[in-house]
Structures are given as structure tokens and as C-alpha cells.
Amino acid sequence: MTTRNHLTSAQIDHYRSGLASAEQAAHIEAHLKNCPQCQQELQFGQQLSQLLAPLPQLAARLPRRSSRSVRWPRVFAAGMATASLALAVFISVPHLAGNIAGSNGAYPGGFDSQSLSPQVADAVQNIEFYQWLSNHPQMLQQGLQNGNPA
Known part of the structure; x- marks a missing residue:
């Protein structure tokens, strides 16, 4: 024992x-x-x-959590807000795309391609390359080591 x-x-x-x-x-x-x-x-x-x-007496004093019921007005309001936002984006994106690809090369905000500096114009024209380069920074470093600036 x-x-x-x-x-x-x-x-x-x-x-x-x-x-x-x-x-x-x-x-x-x-x-x-x-x-x-x-x-x-x-x-x-x-x-x-x-x-x-x-402790058991203190636990008994705590308010009981009721099971959460779905509050339909809030769910409905959130759904309506989401649908409204989606509709606004759906309507405005083609309109914005038309402004960007205008016939005279004008960009939103009143800039045209002639008034931009050569560096900015190059960045706008080659934006896809710069986006790719930002996702692959090792390629930029290799280019700089070889004496070839991006």
C-alpha cells in the first residue's frame, strides 16, 4: 500500500x-x-x-449561451449588399476598359500617352512584364549580376 x-x-x-x-x-x-x-x-x-x-457555483451563475439562430434579415441584407456591389462592378468595368483603350491613347484621369515621361509610358506599355518580374525577383537579380538592367 x-x-x-x-x-x-x-x-x-x-x-x-x-x-x-x-x-x-x-x-x-x-x-x-x-x-x-x-x-x-x-x-x-x-x-x-x-x-x-x-467553481461549480460560479459556473452555474454564468449566463447560458443560447444556440445561435440564423438572423434572416441580416443574412438578406448582406446578400443584397454583395449583389449590389457585384452589379456595380459588372456595369462599371466595361466602361472603364473603354476609357483605357480609347482611340487617341488617352488614359483615365486626363493623361494621354504623349504627356507621360518615357519611363512611365514604357511601364504602362510593358506592365505585364513588370508584373511578371515582381513575381520572379531572382530573375532581376540575375540580370543585374550579368550587367543587364531590367
Whole structure:
């Protein structure tokens, strides 16, 4: 029943909770009279039980969470907002694309290709290459190492 002449934590907890038989309880009490280490463990368990005793009452005071029901007005409003935004984008994108690809090379905002600096005009004309290059920075570094600026 003892390990190295000491009670195990399980034995002490069994005794403290009143689940030990009369024979086991008598043996544990006899051991506790002569063993300060096991007495400390018993006291620690008692203190811990006292400190944790209010938790069930505190948990009972907490408000119960009700199951979340779907709030149809909010779902409907979110769906309508999403549909409105999609419709606005669907209508405005072709209009914007027409402005970008105008017949005289004009860009939105009142700029035309003649008034742009050569660097900006090159960037606009080769935007797909610069986008690819931004996704592949190692290619830029290789070009710079070889003396070939992008």
C-alpha cells in the first residue's frame, strides 16, 4: 500500500475523499501520524479542494449561451449588399476598359500617352512584364549580376 514507506497521491486522495475502506483508512491514518511528508500532501489536497469548491457555483451563475439562430434579415441584407456591389462592378468595368483603350491613347484621369515621361509610358506599355518580374525577383537579380538592367 505504500511506496518507499510513503503513501501515493492516489491513496491520499482516496482517503481524503472518504472512498477508502475502514481497513485502508486505519492504515493511512497510522501512517499519517508518523510521516510529515504525507501530512503535507494531505493538507495540500485539502487546501486545493477548498479553493476549487466554489467553481461549480460560479459556473452555474454564468449566463447560458443560447444556440445561435440564423438572423434572416441580416443574412438578406448582406446578400443584397454583395449583389449590389457585384452589379456595380459588372456595369462599371466595361466602361472603364473603354476609357483605357480609347482611340487617341488617352488614359483615365486626363493623361494621354504623349504627356507621360518615357519611363512611365514604357511601364504602362510593358506592365505585364513588370508584373511578371515582381513575381520572379531572382530573375532581376540575375540580370543585374550579368550587367543587364531590367
